[in-house]
Amino acid sequence: MENERDIGSMLGDLKDPGAYQTPLEISGRDPGLLVDLLRTMMLSRMVEEHLADQRREGTIGGPVHLGIGQEAIAAGVSQFLRSSDRVFGAHRSHYHALALGTDFKALFAEILGKETGLSKGMGGSMHLWDEPRGFYGSVPIVGGTVPLAVGAALAAKLQASDAISVSYLGDGACEEGVVHESLNLARVLDAPTVFVVENNLFSSHMHISLRQPSDSTARFAVAHEIPFEVVDGNDVLAVADAAGRLIEQARSGGGPGFLEAVTYRWLGHVDWRADIDVGVARSESDLKQWRLRDPIARLRAALEAVGQWSLEEDKELERELSESIEAAWSQAMDDPWPSDEALLKHVYSSEGGA
Amino acid sequence: MENERDIGSMLGDLKDPGAYQTPLEISGRDPGLLVDLLRTMMLSRMVEEHLADQRREGTIGGPVHLGIGQEAIAAGVSQFLRSSDRVFGAHRSHYHALALGTDFKALFAEILGKETGLSKGMGGSMHLWDEPRGFYGSVPIVGGTVPLAVGAALAAKLQASDAISVSYLGDGACEEGVVHESLNLARVLDAPTVFVVENNLFSSHMHISLRQPSDSTARFAVAHEIPFEVVDGNDVLAVADAAGRLIEQARSGGGPGFLEAVTYRWLGHVDWRADIDVGVARSESDLKQWRLRDPIARLRAALEAVGQWSLEEDKELERELSESIEAAWSQAMDDPWPSDEALLKHVYSSEGGA
Amino acid sequence: MPHMKEYDYGSAIRAGFDYLLSEYPEVFVMGQGLWSPWYVGNSMTDLDKIYGTDRVIDTPVSELACTGAGVGASLAGMRPVVVHPRIDFMLYALDAIVNQAAKWSHMFGGQAHPGVTVRGIINRGGEQGAQHSQALHSWFAHIPGLRVVMPATVADARDLLIASVLCDDPVVFIDDRWLYDLKGELPAPQELDLRTQGPVVVEEGVDITLVASGYSTQLAREASEVLLEEGISCEVLDLRVIAPLDPAMVIQSVAKTGRLVAIDGGWRTCGLASEILAQVAEHVPPSLLKANCVRVTLPDAPAPTSRALERLYYSSIDDVVAAARSCVGNA
Amino acid sequence: MPHMKEYDYGSAIRAGFDYLLSEYPEVFVMGQGLWSPWYVGNSMTDLDKIYGTDRVIDTPVSELACTGAGVGASLAGMRPVVVHPRIDFMLYALDAIVNQAAKWSHMFGGQAHPGVTVRGIINRGGEQGAQHSQALHSWFAHIPGLRVVMPATVADARDLLIASVLCDDPVVFIDDRWLYDLKGELPAPQELDLRTQGPVVVEEGVDITLVASGYSTQLAREASEVLLEEGISCEVLDLRVIAPLDPAMVIQSVAKTGRLVAIDGGWRTCGLASEILAQVAEHVPPSLLKANCVRVTLPDAPAPTSRALERLYYSSIDDVVAAARSCVGNA
Numbered sequence A, B: 001m002e003n004e005r006d007i008g009s010m011l012g013d014l015k016d017p018g019a020y021q022t023p024l025e026i027s028g029r030d031p032g033l034l035v036d037l038l039r040t041m042m043l044s045r046m047v048e049e050h051l052a053d054q055r056r057e058g059t060i061g062g063p064v065h066l067g068i069g070q071e072a073i074a075a076g077v078s079q080f081l082r083s084s085d086r087v088f089g090a091h092r093s094h095y096h097a098l099a100l101g102t103d104f105k106a107l108f109a110e111i112l113g114k115e116t117g118l119s120k121g122m123g124g125s126m127h128l129w130d131e132p133r134g135f136y137g138s139v140p141i142v143g144g145t146v147p148l149a150v151g152a153a154l155a156a157k158l159q160a161s162d163a164i165s166v167s168y169l170g171d172g173a174c175e176e177g178v179v180h181e182s183l184n185l186a187r188v189l190d191a192p193t194v195f196v197v198e199n200n201l202f203s204s205h206m207h208i209s210l211r212q213p214s215d216s217t218a219r220f221a222v223a224h225e226i227p228f229e230v231v232d233g234n235d236v237l238a239v240a241d242a243a244g245r246l247i248e249q250a251r252s253g254g255g256p257g258f259l260e261a262v263t264y265r266w267l268g269h270v271d272w273r274a275d276i277d278v279g280v281a282r283s284e285s286d287l288k289q290w291r292l293r294d295p296i297a298r299l300r301a302a303l304e305a306v307g308q309w310s311l312e313e314d315k316e317l318e319r320e321l322s323e324s325i326e327a328a329w330s331q332a333m334d335d336p337w338p339s340d341e342a343l344l345k346h347v348y349s350s351e352g353g354a
Numbered sequence C, D: 001m002p003h004m005k006e007y008d009y010g011s012a013i014r015a016g017f018d019y020l021l022s023e024y025p026e027v028f029v030m031g032q033g034l035w036s037p038w039y040v041g042n043s044m045t046d047l048d049k050i051y052g053t054d055r056v057i058d059t060p061v062s063e064l065a066c067t068g069a070g071v072g073a074s075l076a077g078m079r080p081v082v083v084h085p086r087i088d089f090m091l092y093a094l095d096a097i098v099n100q101a102a103k104w105s106h107m108f109g110g111q112a113h114p115g116v117t118v119r120g121i122i123n124r125g126g127e128q129g130a131q132h133s134q135a136l137h138s139w140f141a142h143i144p145g146l147r148v149v150m151p152a153t154v155a156d157a158r159d160l161l162i163a164s165v166l167c168d169d170p171v172v173f174i175d176d177r178w179l180y181d182l183k184g185e186l187p188a189p190q191e192l193d194l195r196t197q198g199p200v201v202v203e204e205g206v207d208i209t210l211v212a213s214g215y216s217t218q219l220a221r222e223a224s225e226v227l228l229e230e231g232i233s234c235e236v237l238d239l240r241v242i243a244p245l246d247p248a249m250v251i252q253s254v255a256k257t258g259r260l261v262a263i264d265g266g267w268r269t270c271g272l273a274s275e276i277l278a279q280v281a282e283h284v285p286p287s288l289l290k291a292n293c294v295r296v297t298l299p300d301a302p303a304p305t306s307r308a309l310e311r312l313y314y315s316s317i318d319d320v321v322a323a324a325r326s327c328v329g330n331a
């Protein structure tokens, strides 16, 4: 089997691992906001690195799909979201929730199957819920949440609220028919849904060129006449700018939007290994280059260059995050398991199980 | 409820009922072939008019979805098909089979539920089978046969045959996710499938503008990077030329093609009435104009103008067809019902029921 | 009762929608054919005109996305009803119903309320055949997390619809076109708590228990009249809510009569009638059984189109009568 | 027997594919993960390398189109196998399986041969939860026109796969990741006629009948050993082919032992265990029954993720032993 095929490219150098490695262009941006973004991404990164370690050690019993390397997308998008919005994720969604401010201690507890978890220990890594922060659920059936996001957006319209929905999905998910139906439905109903496609060029072990005739999923936005933007997903500012425009459009009655953010995951499809991806060896050189296109390093370097951030501040932030991650983890480890009754009492939410 | 909305138009005057009413341009065409096409369309028309009458009278017990007005599409496409090809239809498929030369007596018997029918009386109007002529089945689940056509095309490739598949589908079917999956799959596998979208602007009572943001389904061919053509579906020569190119391309290893043929059905979605369409009144003036865009009349007029066809020949053909239709019908009426055992013996084809 | 009109089953469903749409702004309806009254019989006539096309939405031919949108809207506080004019079309929509709606409460520890109602119509007969005739209620009953409702009377057609939509859990509401002309009186609408609704005894009897739901309840009732004339007294149970199933009444009745015929309009293997027999096998002491239990169901074959075979395919009153007779004779 | 090697269940499936692909040019395989051995355990290792990526096709994430393509390819004379690494993903593909494959023979009077094999893997446990753990075999058994195969032994894993693929009818072949390490000997491959395959008695006994299939057969066998030590002699039946179901052996065995425990790895309501009890209620004279029948199944709840609850959720040998004991005690 060949690992890649020659297909038409609309992404150009956006998918070139060696491109876009330089510091971000930040002139004229609010430094406070930039540091916030840096912090969000670092938190995400460190939480997931911790999860990778714990999974390797076997402390975590179930699969974890980590987004290390892709942090800029959720960080950039979430900047424009409100707690009244409705965000839907998928199998790789820890960082989607974290970017909304979800408590990582509750995330840890959930991943460990504890009663104090985001989903009361009933969901684990692949089923996260944080309604107070607008996180309306992530599940691992590929494409499964996409029409739900459209429905939640339709609800917002009927409720005469200016809430919007965000649907995070991958390039692989774009092969599910339901995604195409959902794009059309959102368009026809003018449901304020922003589809965020994290195009990391892979669906588990399969490169996009083995699954689709062209590398950009924005083709589907064109087909459904949905306004779209295609950006470097490792540039948090490019993501934020585009997301800001699409979210504003949706919020103000302009209907759905589509954001394709090109990125790469540093680890394999599932769990902690970087070198293999569900049984198939990855290109070492691609991986090396993409690690140089690190969304965190690029923002950090830019901030350092203009004196808005220093090595000391960085170390300090890292230390602080690391401590709170460790503390949260040991707390989560000590937390109680769900009671036996949980197995049956949550089958129907109307039975007052929550 | 409004009957239509303003949407972007890519079809332009192709969907204008008042356009394209003049005789076809036939200079340089083989007159024998043209008369064959005329004959195919007239047969189709008269068979279906007969069915409309019988349904109105109640002789036919089940629903019939008639393609009167749309005959040019199957006639034009079928010109390039061989009996080794694999043609798949849907709920409105009498004329897809007839254009391949299917025996209309067997069609009648099937619609009446008789053992001598195309499907041995087990299928009725919506489930037709004529493998010897390359008709691999029609069923009423919208979109249901589309991936089957891709699979049959893939089979042809694996069998190293130059057979191709044809998938007839409607503008409404393009809203089913499976159609989008199928387009991608055909493209990725280079399965020689020609998708023929009969865009008659309606899905039962709903105009395309109430269901999609734009009037041309060729958008989906673009998205999936499949070569396409968009033609006046009431011009049998335009259909044939485009179909010929796409079929030749598929047959010679060039992968899938997509033909959008714009047309209009003269009768409502189901059964014999022209004035209402599943409960909703149709535009009388549109209907009147579309009847003037009659694919048969346009070819007939062209042939007459150059002396290749006369009123007498026309009358004679009509008389001949009418007689054989009447004869076939009364024969079918006299044919036997399936035996009681048919109910169980066909559940598994391996049990030798056929 | 001046306001008590005679209704038919179809218009009783419409009355349920009317009640819901007028009383509850969070209710909306979407599905194919909602702007064309023809598709869904008389069960939704003019609702779009009264409540507007924003709340009564006719949709593209996209069963899965539309059903998923219903689930998503319910998570966001609405009470959507997604209508499928035939259950057959719901085969495209099962991810939204089974992987999503049925599981979201459990997976999120009871915090998500996927209170969508999916209305699927059983629309068989009329020479329409295998893809337009299915009755897949047993499938939905197999899936934990769903409530599955099959009204058999005019009042239930309305009041169980109201109860389904007002319930915070996902409900598959299944009505049957063969019941649309059934007549009955309709008192004022009731807001029942779906969680407390279950089987009822619609005829009391002593010799044999007939268990049915939806249209089969009609068969059972009419068969019981014929059987009574022969001196066989039937206890007829209408299940009403087939999931979660409360088997107590079935068990109690069969313990009393010692005989069971389970009638179901779906297929036999792993179907609802199997479940009824299984409950009896599990809970009624064999010593109380006077005969083997019997199922009256569709044969395990797809629906034919030919009228010659349709007659054989669907169960009739005679089939129920014959089953009951053999059961009693067998004693 | 020099060529008789010890195999495990996973590699026996692989041996079946190997046999089919080498002997039958019309066989090809498609599904997600076929170029990545990891997904499907050791059950398909290197087949793509041996037989080429044209015949062992890894696909886009499009369950419905891929399954439909399998159906279409079978109509055109091929013998495709469509692989779904989890049955849960097949919820997207049900139109192709249920509306199409299952019905094409019947709808076309036996002239169409939709001989596709759809392989669905039950892949539960491991804290993966509700959308990655389902065992939906009872659903498929409910649908006329499908053959549903659940191998429980190493030899059946290979030979029933071969039989499924060589059968002209659509087959849902369901294997279970919890069986992949099961060891056993493999004689030379056999071409069985699937139409003649059905339940077998895997242990003879006199006190109670245990009926199971797939992984549950293992539970039943191991429970029977424990029970034997307590002096309870179990007759263990492995159903092997759950649809169309041949109930004769179940009926005969329960008529002999007078007691039944049906064990199934799916949900309870309208499930396979219900069907087994229904067959007994219908066909075993109540006078021969010494106790109420018992089902050992999943509770009617979605699969949890937390290891604390997974332990409760899945049936164990102890559950089977306890059920059998209560049944015998109850005599």
Ligand SMILES: Cc1ncc(C[n+]2csc(CCOP(=O)(O)OP(=O)(O)O)c2C)c(N)n1
Binding pocket: A091, A092, A140, A141, A142, A169, A170, A171, A172, A173, A174, A198, A200, A202, A203, A204, A269, D032, D061, D063, D089, D092
């Ligand atoms: C319906 C369904 N099919 C297949 C899978 C297996 N699967 C899990 S994640 C995944 C890859 C999805 O790729 P993409 O959407 O690009 O997301 P990414 O993993 O790259 O973030 C697949 C195929 C699944 N979970 N659900």
Ligand SMILES: Cc1ncc(C[n+]2csc(CCOP(=O)(O)OP(=O)(O)O)c2C)c(N)n1
Binding pocket: B091, B092, B140, B141, B142, B143, B169, B170, B171, B172, B173, B174, B200, B202, B203, B204, B269, C032, C061, C063, C089, C092
């Ligand atoms: C899955 C499914 N959904 C809905 C229907 C009901 N239905 C039958 S035909 C039809 C319209 C299809 O429109 P189109 O594809 O444009 O074909 P046309 O009738 O115009 O020829 C619909 C919605 C169906 N048969 N199957």
Ligand SMILES: [Mg+2]
Binding pocket: A170, A171, A172, A198, A199, A200, A201, A202, A203, A204
């Ligand atoms: Mg991806």
Ligand SMILES: [Mg+2]
Binding pocket: B170, B171, B172, B198, B199, B200, B201, B202, B203, B204
């Ligand atoms: Mg149309």
